[in-house]
Amino acid sequence: MSIEAAVLTEIDTPAVLVDLVVARKNIERFQQYADSHKLRVRPHIKTHKIPAIAEMQLQAGACGITCQKVSEAEAMVQGSKAITDVLITYNIVGKAKLQRLRALSEKVNLSVVADSRTVVEGLSAAFKDSRAPLAVLVECNTGANRCGVASPHEAVSLAKLIAGMPGLVFGGLMTYPPIGAEAAVEAFMREAKAGIEENGISVPVVTSGGTPSMMHAADAPVTTEYRPGTYVYNDRSLVSRGACGWEDCALTVVATVISVPAVDRAVIDAGSKTLTSDLLGLAGYGHVLGRDDIAIDQLSEEHGRLVSTGPIGLSVGDKVRIVPNHACVVTNMVDEILVVDEGGEAPERWTVAARGRLV
Amino acid sequence: MSIEAAVLTEIDTPAVLVDLVVARKNIERFQQYADSHKLRVRPHIKTHKIPAIAEMQLQAGACGITCQKVSEAEAMVQGSKAITDVLITYNIVGKAKLQRLRALSEKVNLSVVADSRTVVEGLSAAFKDSRAPLAVLVECNTGANRCGVASPHEAVSLAKLIAGMPGLVFGGLMTYPPIGAEAAVEAFMREAKAGIEENGISVPVVTSGGTPSMMHAADAPVTTEYRPGTYVYNDRSLVSRGACGWEDCALTVVATVISVPAVDRAVIDAGSKTLTSDLLGLAGYGHVLGRDDIAIDQLSEEHGRLVSTGPIGLSVGDKVRIVPNHACVVTNMVDEILVVDEGGEAPERWTVAARGRLV
Numbered sequence: 013m014s015i016e017a018a019v020l021t022e023i024d025t026p027a028v029l030v031d032l033v034v035a036r037k038n039i040e041r042f043q044q045y046a047d048s049h050k051l052r053v054r055p056h057i058k059t060h061k062i063p064a065i066a067e068m069q070l071q072a073g074a075c076g077i078t079c080q081k082v083s084e085a086e087a088m089v090q091g092s093k094a095i096t097d098v099l100i101t102y103n104i105v106g107k108a109k110l111q112r113l114r115a116l117s118e119k120v121n122l123s124v125v126a127d128s129r130t131v132v133e134g135l136s137a138a139f140k141d142s143r144a145p146l147a148v149l150v151e152c153n154t155g156a157n158r159c160g161v162a163s164p165h166e167a168v169s170l171a172k173l174i175a176g177m178p179g180l181v182f183g184g185l186m187t188y189p190p191i192g193a194e195a196a197v198e199a200f201m202r203e204a205k206a207g208i209e210e211n212g213i214s215v216p217v218v219t220s221g222g223t224p225s226m227m228h229a230a231d232a233p234v235t236t237e238y239r240p241g242t243y244v245y246n247d248r249s250l251v252s253r254g255a256c257g258w259e260d261c262a263l264t265v266v267a268t269v270i271s272v273p274a275v276d277r278a279v280i281d282a283g284s285k286t287l288t289s290d291l292l293g294l295a296g297y298g299h300v301l302g303r304d305d306i307a308i309d310q311l312s313e314e315h316g317r318l319v320s321t322g323p324i325g326l327s328v329g330d331k332v333r334i335v336p337n338h339a340c341v342v343t344n345m346v347d348e349i350l351v352v353d354e355g356g357e358a359p360e361r362w363t364v365a366a367r368g369r370l371v
Numbered sequence: 372m373s374i375e376a377a378v379l380t381e382i383d384t385p386a387v388l389v390d391l392v393v394a395r396k397n398i399e400r401f402q403q404y405a406d407s408h409k410l411r412v413r414p415h416i417k418t419h420k421i422p423a424i425a426e427m428q429l430q431a432g433a434c435g436i437t438c439q440k441v442s443e444a445e446a447m448v449q450g451s452k453a454i455t456d457v458l459i460t461y462n463i464v465g466k467a468k469l470q471r472l473r474a475l476s477e478k479v480n481l482s483v484v485a486d487s488r489t490v491v492e493g494l495s496a497a498f499k500d501s502r503a504p505l506a507v508l509v510e511c512n513t514g515a516n517r518c519g520v521a522s523p524h525e526a527v528s529l530a531k532l533i534a535g536m537p538g539l540v541f542g543g544l545m546t547y548p549p550i551g552a553e554a555a556v557e558a559f560m561r562e563a564k565a566g567i568e569e570n571g572i573s574v575p576v577v578t579s580g581g582t583p584s585m586m587h588a589a590d591a592p593v594t595t596e597y598r599p600g601t602y603v604y605n606d607r608s609l610v611s612r613g614a615c616g617w618e619d620c621a622l623t624v625v626a627t628v629i630s631v632p633a634v635d636r637a638v639i640d641a642g643s644k645t646l647t648s649d650l651l652g653l654a655g656y657g658h659v660l661g662r663d664d665i666a667i668d669q670l671s672e673e674h675g676r677l678v679s680t681g682p683i684g685l686s687v688g689d690k691v692r693i694v695p696n697h698a699c700v701v702t703n704m705v706d707e708i709l710v711v712d713e714g715g716e717a718p719e720r721w722t723v724a725a726r727g728r729l730v
Contacts, residue, residue: 024465024467024468024730025465025730026729026730027729027730058672058673080672080673081673102629102640102673103629103630103687105627105628105629105640105687105688106383106384106627106688108383109383127630127632128630128631128687130686130687130688131629131630131687153632157632157636157676158632158638158669158671158674158676159629159630159632159638159674160630160632161632162632162633268464268465269464270461270462270464270490270518271462271486271487271490271518271519272487273486273512273516273517273518273519273520273521274521277516279517279518281461281464284647284649284700285700285703285727285729286729288643288647288648289647289648289649289650289700290643290648291648310517312517313417313439313699313700313703314417314439314440314461315517315518317516317517327489328462328464328487328489328490329464329465329489340672341643341644341648341672344644344672344704345703345727345729346727346729347727368644368704368705368706370385370386370644370645370704370705371383371384371385371386
C-alpha cells in the first residue's frame with residue numbers, strides 16, 4: 013500500500029511486486045505466535061520459491077523449510093547456505109526422483125513423507141546403503157481427502173514398517189488438514205502417536221500446516237511444528253476469510269490499462285498467464301487495490317477484464333495494483349519478481365529460483 | 372494415442388508430451404480447409420510458443436504468425452529465420468514496449484492492432500521517424516466484449532486516424548469473435564470495410580480467429596485471414612465441443628500415481644502447476660485417456676485427485692496420460708516439452724522458447 017506512484021510508473025507490466033516490509037511483518041507475526049506456544053515453524057517455500065525469502069524466515073526463527081518436490085528443494089538448497097533442514101511433504105516415487113533425493117540428502121538434513129508401503133519400499137531401496145538413514149514421516153489424512161493414511165491404526169502400521177526398513181528412520185507424523193480442523197488433527201494425531209509409542213517407537217515430530225488456520229495451530233497441542241506457506245505474502249483468499257487485511261498483502265500484480273472499451277469496463281495487460289485461473293471459492297480473479305467497485309470478471313491468457321458498478325474512471329496507460337486470489341500460483345508464473353523495501357527506492361529484480369520445478 | 376508404454380515408463384513426471392504426427396495432421400487439416408476457401412492462415416503461437424512448430428505451420432502454408440505480446444514475438448523471431456511476418460494482436464502501451472516493438476520492426480514484417488486514439492498516438496510517436504511505416508489494424512468487438520471498437524462507425528474513424536498518422540499505415544481490420552459468431556463478424560466487418568473504402572483507404576486484411584469456429588471461417592466471406600491457435604494441439608475443451616476427437620489431441624500431460632488412498636480414488640503428481648485451473652466451462656481438470664470412468668475432481672498445486680465411478684484400479688507408480696482442458700495454458704507452465712515423432716523413439720526435449728513472456 014505504501015508503494016509510491018513514481019515507482020509504479022517505471023514498472024513494465026505485467027509484473028509481480030513484493031513489499032518486503034509487509035512480508036517481514038507477516039513472518040514475524042506468526043513466528044511470535046508460534047514461539048509463544050512452543051511450536052516450531054517450518055515455512056512452505058511454495059509461496060515465494062526464493063532462497064533469500066527463506067533466509068528471512070529462518071532468521072526470524074524457522075527451524076527449516078518445507079518443499080513439495082525434490083527439484084524445488086534442490087533449487088532452494090543451491091540458492092542458500094542457510095538452508096540446512098528440508099522436509100519434502102510428498103510421496104517420492106520413481107527411480108530418477110529417488111536418485112536426486114539421495115544426492116540431496118548428502119547436502120542437508122532431509123526428511124520426507126509416505127502414505128503407503130510402496131512409497132516406503134522405494135525410499136528404502138534408494139537409501140539402504142546410504143551413510144545416514146532418511147527420516148520418513150507418515151502422512152495422515154485428517155479430512156482434506158488428498159493423500160495420507162486413512163486412520164491412526166494405519167499410521168501405526170506404516171510407522172512400524174518404516175522403523176524396520178533398511179536405510180530409513182521413522183520421523184514422525186505429518187498432515188495437511190482442511191481449514192479449521194484442529195480438533196480432528198488433535199484426535200487423529202494423539203491416537204496415532206500413542207499407538208506408535210506403545211510399539212516402542214518415538215514420535216519426534218507432529219507437523220501440521222496451512223495459513224488460514226495458523227493462528228489456531230496451538231488448539232491442536234499434540235502438534236510440535238507448523239508449516240504455513242501463503243502467510244508470507246497473503247492474498248485475496250485470506251483477506252476474504254478475515255485472516256488478514258489488504259495492508260498485509262505483500263504481493264501484488266502491477267498491470268496497465270490497455271483498453272477502455274465502455275464507460276464501466278477496462279482491459280488490463282494481466283490475464284491468466286499472470287493472475288492464474290485459481291478462484292479458491294471466490295468470484296472474480298483478484299482485487300484492484302483502492303477500487304472496491306471493480307470486479308475482475310473475466311481473464312483470458314493476456315487480458316483481464318475490469319467491470320465497475322459505476323463509471324470505471326480509468327484511462328489507457330493507467331497502472332493498477334491487484335491482490336491476486338492466490339499468491340503461491342502467481343509466483344510460479346514469473347521468472348522474476350520486483351521487490352521494494354524500506355526507503356521506497358526503485359525495485360530490485362529477484363529471480364524466482366524454484367519456479368516451474370515440477371519433478 | 373500411439374505412444375508406446377515403454378516410452379511412458381522412462382518419462383520423469385509430470386511432463387508435457389507432444390505427438391508431432393498428430394500436430395502435423397491438425398496443421399494440415401485446417402490449412403487445406405483455408406486453401407480451399409482462399410483464406411490465409413496466420414496461426415497464433417500462444418498454444419505452442421516454439422519456433423520449430425511455427426516452422427511446421429509456415430511450411431504447411433501459413434502466411435505468418437500471430438503473437439499476443441512483444442516479448443513473445445521477440446522470442447519467436449529470435450528462434451527461427453523462417454519467421455518473417457508477425458502480427459501482434461494487442462494494444463501496445465508504454466515506452467519500454469514501444470521501443471522493443473520498433474526494434475523488432477527492423478527485423479521482420481510487423482503489424483499490430485489498436486482500438487483507441489491513445490494507442491494509435493503512442494504507436495505513431497514511436498514510429499514517426501522509422502524507415503518504414505508500421506501497419507496498424509483496427510481491433511473490432513464482434514461480441515466477445517474484450518477489446519475492440521464497439522461499432523463499424525468507430526472502426527472507420529480509427530482507420531482514418533491511423534491512415535493520417537506519421538509513421539503508421541492502416542493495415543486492415545482484426546477481431547477475436549465469440550464462438551459461432553460468423554454472421555456478426557461478416558456484418559460488422561463488411562460495414563466497416565465499406566465505410567473505410569468510401570474514405571479512399573484500402574483494407575488489405577480482414578482477420579478473424581479462434582479454433583472452435585475455424586471450420587466455419589468461410590461463413591464470413593469478408594474475412595481474408597484466420598488465426599487459429601489451439602488447433603495445433605487440440606484439448607479437452609475442443610473435444611467437448613465436438614471440434615475433434617481424443618485421437619486429435621497432440622498434447623498430453625504424463626503423470627504418475629503417487630497415492631491410492633481409497634478404492635475409488637488416486638492422487639497423481641500433476642496439479643495446477645501443470646494442468647492449470649482453467650475450466651473453460653467444463654467440470655474437472657482434464658481427461659485421463661482410456662478412462663472415461665475417471666474425473667479429475669480437485670487440483671492443488673502439486674496434486675491432482677482422480678475419482679472413479681467404480682474401483683479406480685490404479686497402483687502407486689502407474690503412469691497416466693491426461694488431455695488438459697486447455698492446451699495453451701499448459702504449454703506456459705513448462706520450460707520444455709517432450710516430443711515424439713514417427714518411429715516412436717525416445718522423446719526429444721524441446722525448449723518452450725516463448726514461455727512466460729509476459730510483457
